[in-house]
Amino acid sequence: xxxxxxxxxxxxxxxxxxxxxxxxxxxxxxxxxxxxxxxxxxxxxxxxxxxxxxxxxxxxxxxxxxxxxxxxxxxxxxxxxxxxxxxxxxxxxxxxxxxxxxxxxxxxxxxxxxxxxxxxxxxxxxxxxxxxxxxxxxxxxxxxxxxxxxxxxxxxxxxxxxxxxxxxxxxxxxxxxxxxxxxxxxxxxxxxxxxxxxxxxxxxxxxxxxxxxxxxxxxxxxxxxxxxxxxxxxxxxxxxxxxxxxxxxxxxxxxxxxxxxxxxxxxxxxxxxxxxxxxxxxxxxxxxxxxxxxxxxxxxxxxxxxxxxxxxxxxxxxxxxxxxxxxxxxxxxxxxxxxxxx
Amino acid sequence: xxxxxxxxxxxxxxxxxxxxxxxxxxxxxxxxxxxxxxxxxxxxxxxxxxxxxxxxxxxxxxxxxxxxxxxxxxxxxxxxxxxxxxxxxxxxxxxxxxxxxxxxxxxxxxxxxxxxxxxxxxxxxxxxxxxxxxxxxxxxxxxxxxxxxxxxxxxxxxxxxxxxxxxxxxxxxxxxxxxxxxxxxxxxxxxxxxxxxxxxxxxxxxxxxxxxxxxxxxxxxxxxxxxxxxxxxxxxxxxxxxxxxxxxxxxxxxxxxxxxxxxxxxxxxxxxxxxxxxxxxxxxxxxxxxxxxxxxxxxxxxxxxxxxxxxxxxxxxxxxxxxxxxxxxxxxxxxxxxxxxx
DNA sequence: TTGTATGCGTTATCAA
DNA sequence: TTGATAACGCATACAA
Numbered sequence: 001x002x003x004x005x006x007x008x009x010x011x012x013x014x015x016x017x018x019x020x021x022x023x024x025x026x027x028x029x030x031x032x033x034x035x036x037x038x039x040x041x042x043x044x045x046x047x048x049x050x051x052x053x054x055x056x057x058x059x060x061x062x063x064x065x066x067x068x069x070x071x072x073x074x075x076x077x078x079x080x081x082x083x084x085x086x087x088x089x090x091x092x093x094x095x096x097x098x099x100x101x102x103x104x105x106x107x108x109x110x111x112x113x114x115x116x117x118x119x120x121x122x123x124x125x126x127x128x129x130x131x132x133x134x135x136x137x138x139x140x141x142x143x144x145x146x147x148x149x150x151x152x153x154x155x156x157x158x159x160x161x162x163x164x165x166x167x168x169x170x171x172x173x174x175x176x177x178x179x180x181x182x183x184x185x186x187x188x189x190x191x192x193x194x195x196x197x198x199x200x201x202x203x204x205x206x207x208x209x210x211x212x213x214x215x216x217x218x219x220x221x222x223x224x225x226x227x228x229x230x231x232x233x234x235x236x237x238x239x240x241x242x243x244x245x246x247x248x249x250x251x252x253x254x255x256x257x258x259x260x261x262x263x264x265x266x267x268x269x270x271x272x273x274x275x276x277x278x279x280x281x282x283x284x285x286x287x288x289x290x291x292x293x294x295x296x297x298x299x300x301x302x303x304x305x306x307x308x309x310x311x312x313x314x315x316x317x318x319x320x321x322x323x324x325x326x327x328x329x330x331x332x333x334x335x336x337x338x339x340x341x342x
Numbered sequence: 343x344x345x346x347x348x349x350x351x352x353x354x355x356x357x358x359x360x361x362x363x364x365x366x367x368x369x370x371x372x373x374x375x376x377x378x379x380x381x382x383x384x385x386x387x388x389x390x391x392x393x394x395x396x397x398x399x400x401x402x403x404x405x406x407x408x409x410x411x412x413x414x415x416x417x418x419x420x421x422x423x424x425x426x427x428x429x430x431x432x433x434x435x436x437x438x439x440x441x442x443x444x445x446x447x448x449x450x451x452x453x454x455x456x457x458x459x460x461x462x463x464x465x466x467x468x469x470x471x472x473x474x475x476x477x478x479x480x481x482x483x484x485x486x487x488x489x490x491x492x493x494x495x496x497x498x499x500x501x502x503x504x505x506x507x508x509x510x511x512x513x514x515x516x517x518x519x520x521x522x523x524x525x526x527x528x529x530x531x532x533x534x535x536x537x538x539x540x541x542x543x544x545x546x547x548x549x550x551x552x553x554x555x556x557x558x559x560x561x562x563x564x565x566x567x568x569x570x571x572x573x574x575x576x577x578x579x580x581x582x583x584x585x586x587x588x589x590x591x592x593x594x595x596x597x598x599x600x601x602x603x604x605x606x607x608x609x610x611x612x613x614x615x616x617x618x619x620x621x622x623x624x625x626x627x628x629x630x631x632x633x634x635x636x637x638x639x640x641x642x643x644x645x646x647x648x649x650x651x652x653x654x655x656x657x658x659x660x661x662x663x664x665x666x667x668x669x670x671x672x673x674x675x676x677x678x679x680x681x682x683x684x
Numbered sequence: 685t686t687g688t689a690t691g692c693g694t695t696a697t698c699a700a
Numbered sequence: 701t702t703g704a705t706a707a708c709g710c711a712t713a714c715a716a
Contacts, residue, residue: 013466015693026703031695041701061467062407063693066708071404081432082624087424094423094450098457103464106448108436115440121400122445124355227628260630282424283625286569288602357709368687373711383685405709408692687716693708700703 014055023051034059073103074309075127077119079134079152081108084281085298086133089150092302093131100310102128109134129309135195146312150305152195153321160318162305166199167206169294169326170248173276174207176292176328177246181337182274186219186244188233188254200250200278219244223254230257237273238265245273245337252277252284252293259287259333270335280329289332297324356397365393376401415445416651417469419461421476421494423450426623427640428475431492434644435473442652444470451476471651477537488654492647494537495663502660504647508541509548511636511668512590515618516549518634518670519588523679524616528561528586530575530596542592542620561586565596572599579615580607587615587679594619594626594635601629601675612677622671631674639666 020027025044033040033048040048051057065071074097078086094104105127107119116136123130123140130138130145135152138145141159149161177185187204190197201220208215221236223229230249234257237243249255255277259269269275269289277284280295301324308318362369367390375382375390382390393399407413416439420428436446447469449461458478465472465482472480472487477494480487483501491503519527529546532539543562550557563578565571572591576599579585591597597619601611611617611631619626622637643666650660 016695017693027694028696028703028705029701032702035695039701044701058463058467060408060693062404062413063708064695065404066402066408066710067693067695069708081436082426082429084424084426084429084624087426087429090423091450103447103468105445108433125400125403126445227624256625256628260628263630282426282569283598286598286602288605288630358711359709369710370687370689370712371685374686377711381685386685402709405692406711408694408708409710409712411692685716688714690711690713692710695706695708697706698704700701 013060014057016057016059018055019048019051019057022055023048071126071128072101073105073127074129074131074306075105075107075119075123076131077107077109077134077136077138079110081106084283085279088298089133089302089305092299092304093306094302096303096306096310100306102310129313131305131309146309148305148309148312148318150301155195158320160308160312160320160322162301162308162322162324164296164301164326165323166196167203169278169328170200170203170250171207171210172326172328173248173278173292173294174204175211176330177248177274177276177334178207178211178213180246180274180334182244182246183213183337184216184219184242184244184246185213186221186237186247188221188223188230188247188249188258190250191224192222197250204248223250225251225253227253227257230254230259231261233258234261234265237262238267243273246334247273247275249275249277252279252281252291255291255293255333256283256287259289259291268338269333271338274334276334284329285331292331292334293329295327295329297326300324355402356399358399358401360397361390361393361399364397365390413468413470414443415447415469416471416473416648417447417449417461417465418473419449419451419476419478419480421450421452423448426625427621430640431475431644431647434641434646435648436644438645438648438652442648444652471655473647473651488651490647490651490654490660492643497537500662502650502654502662502664504643504650504664504666506638506643506668507665508538509545511620511670512542512545512592513549513552514668514670515590515620515634515636516546517553518672519590519616519618519676520549520553520555522588522616522676524586524588525555525679526558526561526584526586526588527555528563528579528589530563530565530572530589530591530600532592533566534564539592546590565592567593567596569595569599572596572601573603575600576603576607579604580609585615588676589615589617591617591619594621594623594633597633597635597675598625598629601631601633610680611675613680616676616679618676626671627673634673634676635671637669637671639668642666 016027016030019030030048033045037045097104109115120138120140123145130147132149133151137154141147147159151163153161153163205215221233249258255275259275262269277291277293280293284291284293311318358369358372361372372390375387379387439446451457462480462482465487472489474491475493479496483489489501493505495503495505547557563575591600597617601617619633619635622635626633626635653660
């Protein structure tokens with residue numbers, strides 16, 4: 001009944017020498033059977049595999065790493081594990097890596113953290129590759145550690161990057177709002193200097209231009225992707241003499257904060273103001289009114305990054321930049337310009 | 343200007359022999375300076391430390407692990423990384439482990455997954471300890487891998503467990519609702535058989551009893567901690583002839599789904615129905631109306647688990663069960679029994 | 685207090 | 701196709 005761990009009788013994990021002895025071959029042959037089975041004669045191979053199974057042999061990873069200089073581990077650097085945005089991406093990465101026999105180590109690290117250096121030292125030795133989600137280079141890529149940037153692209157680097165077309169997506173949001181008749185469309189920005197922010201802001205302006213609307217700097221409000229900045233934006237809107245009839249918030253979290261604060265102030269969304277977000281986090285669909293937003297294919301983003309890294313590890317060269325498709329998800333938070341606002 | 347990696351001139355990472363040569367000592371002494379500095383004469387120690395700094399020496403982890411049989415890594419098993427509930431716990435674990443020089447490897451694994459076995463094989467070799475968040479034993483603890491269970495306790499195991507008092511917390515929610523005048527209080531349950539569910543359900547019944555209210559099985563609704571089950575519960579409530587005036591949902595996610603669906607049906611929360619949740623996830627405060635709930639000290643839970651594990655690694659024996667304090671957070675989703683319901 | 689020497693468990697090189 | 705053997709880089713028992 002006892003499904004105890006497969007080991008030698010003694011309870012100590014079997015080593016390669018145990019397998020070799022049982023199969024009547026050398027350790028070199030055992031190693032070959034595991035790494036390059038077709039270089040071993042079928043009969044020998046069968047004997048070894050039998051012995052491996054009997055002893056439940058699993059190679060010692062540390063010994064393997066020491067000798068082969070490969071760790072079969074990948075480091076994933078996220079800026080904030082608490083941000084729900086990343087969870088599904090991580091899952092996409094993990095499932096892809098696991099299928100290829102690689103483990104995933106997560107570092108939750110503010111890009112400004114001094115631990116970046118410590119982490120670089122870690123990455124140099126403990127992983128075969130790195131996926132960066134925080135828009136900051138680790139520095140290890142220069143030392144030959146294959147690296148991929150995901151979502152937050154990093155300008156001027158030579159390694160592959162995976163992202164969505166933030167600019168085009170932002171344009172699409174503005175086009176949607178304009179098509180509903182909105183002519184005063186505000187933009188709730190992300191943290192200054194952030195790549196995502198730069199792109200989305202540019203898309204906002206281009207979207208206005210495409211709809212024949214003038215850009216008004218007074219309608220660009222500062223934000224930092226946090227709930228609090230969404231709430232703060234509500235104050236701004238309420239104080240505004242010439243209120244916008246729609247707001248494009250550059251993250252769902254800000255959009256949700258904004259909507260909540262507006263409702264608290266007695267405004268109706270979308271009756272008085274339409275609000276759109278970006279990301280399509282889980283709570284976008286469950287907030288009231290359900291949020292119109294841009295869906296990022298998060299799982300696919302994770303998968304794509306992991307695949308690109310695996311390709312690099314295999315010596316291939318993935319494209320310098322891959323852009324995945326987003327989708328405009330129209331829900332209840334955006335609607336035609338209301339009678340009051342007209 | 344170039345902050346290149348600290349290595350020997352050749353670009354190859356320095357080894358212990360390089361340090362030994364530069365400092366004019368044996369490798370054993372270098373090793374000692376790093377592991378037990380006080381066993382080395384101050385002057386020698388200084389020379390070695392100087393050499394270490396000059397060469398930017400960092401011990402090779404694989405070699406270290408191979409020799410010492412310690413990996414300085416901890417495995418954390420979560421049932422669902424997408425569940426926002428875990429993120430802050432993970433951060434609490436990570437910061438504590440990092441401070442002690444241990445890395446954190448996350449496995450995102452449905453408890454029913456067949457990968458549990460594969461993971462056990464991994465844990466046996468690649469980590470010094472395990473923290474289980476999914477209520478399932480890995481089996482490696484029997485083989486001497488120190489293990490801690492967190493949040494979802496596992497009955498009948500001998501290793502330390504960290505959790506909150508789910509039962510007492512549930513009682514407190516019911517007491518709160520009862521104090522607002524509610525006499526028909528429904529309970530939206532979690533997945534059948536889950537430890538958390540069993541405890542919270544018991545607390546619900548005890549809470550009713552303490553308030554002098556009768557238990558009515560018809561007021562216990564099935565759920566599984568997902569949004570969808572919260573939405574489904576709304577249908578149940580609306581169809582109910584003798585509607586409850588309050589609902590205690592055993593997770594915030596279900597509570598939020600329930601509230602949204604009730605609002606969609608034209609009911610007012612808390613005017614028509616009060617709703618309370620459990621967990622205090624980030625969105626509890628930002629949903630409308632803001633959710634009354636039980637706050638779990640998630641970061642502290644993570645820290646406590648990590649500390650308990652570190653204690654075990656150090657040969658000490660933490661208590662078999664530690665319960666951390668929760669807090670009833672009263673927000674806007676619960677209120678006095680409304681006139682319509684009275 | 686310091687040094688010598690050995691082995692941790694593999695993989696890779698070379699020779700057979 | 702297979703085997704002998706030398707690293708991989710470190711920590712530790714033991715000796716000095």
